[in-house]
Amino acid sequence: MRLLVQYSARQCRIARASSAARLGAVGFRGISSTPHRRAESETSTSPTESKGKEQAQDVEEPKKKANDAPLPLLQRPLGVRQKPKPRVKSWEDTKEKFLDQDKRMEERHHLAREATRGYFSDLSATRIHGGKTWIAPKVMIREDKALYFPNILGTPLVGKEKVHTTNLLAGKVSVVTLLTTRISEIQTAQFVEPTESSFGSHPLFQRVQINLQDNQLKSFLVSLFMSSIRNGVPEALWPTYLISSENIEYLREPLGIANRHVGYVYLVDPNMKIRWAGCADPKAEEIAALRTCTSVLLDRITKQQESAEAPAAETVKEQEGS
Secondary structure, three states, rough: HHHHHHHHHHHHHHHHHHHHHHHHHHHHHHHHHHHHHHHHHHHHHHHHHHHHHHHHHHHHHHHHHHHHHHOOOOOOOOOEEEOOOOOOOHHHHHHHHHHOOHHHHHHHHHHHHEEEHOOOHHHHOOOOHOOOOOOOOOOOOOOOOOOOOOOOOEOOOOOOOOOEEEHOOOOEEEEEEOOOOHHHHHHHHHHHHHHHHHHHHOOOOEEEEEEEOOOOOHHHHHHHHHHHHHHHHOOOHHHEEEOOOOOHHHHOOOOOOOOOOOOEEEEEEEOEEEEEEOOOOHHHHHHHHHHHHHHHHHHHHHHHHHHHHHHHHHHHHHHOOO
16 A cells, blocks of 8 residues: 555656656747747838838849949931921822821831820939930031021010021021020030120020920910020020920920920021930030131131122223223
């Protein structure tokens, strides 16, 4: 009987020891599992954060590469092939456009290009090189290769009668600037002012500014603030400052207008051909190139006029002598 009691007591102690061991093991696992799960949670969030950083870097790297990439020189003459006429488009012009197979195909290509452009694509493009898409040439475009500046109708700051650029540009060496925003005004002024200060008094030179507002609401607002625009423009430039609401959507590609938020500058000869062009923020060499090309063009036109006037003067002298 005593042996049985001792055996039972021994079994109870063994059972208690084993249960205590199990509880200790469970407690150890429970204590140790908490930091383990925290470590897992921390490691589980870190890949997400690293992925986010990698994605941000992936977005920023192309922008940096695009900004670091050198801009190309202007690759082609700008302008339209047909010599412009000083007239407003009529129904006959519209009908001819839809009946002409080549013009219909051109219309399709234009619509296809516009369909792939986002609404804010021009604004987004200003983040890369400030919207600048090409570098102005260092020399003038040859006359036989140059194309024509299109006819644009606008109202000058002086008078109410509308003016055609074809009439305004004929017979003059003109530096034409296209303005759409305040930024474009600043950019074109930086381009033109050194040239204007050098040749502003030349009888064959003129500066033409075209304030383009093809949006009807913006055009209306600009017309309301005409007096404030006059205050910001020297009075001598009022006759050649035009405010136009003409839609030039189909002239963007011929004129090299890749971004409507930046300014564009064109050197136009007396035959209304574009001999040089620049865009957006000017570089020092571009400002110098515009001045040099303007000087060369003015010298050529002056010599041509002098050579043309010389025979006429000799004829007059002969008639007076006889």
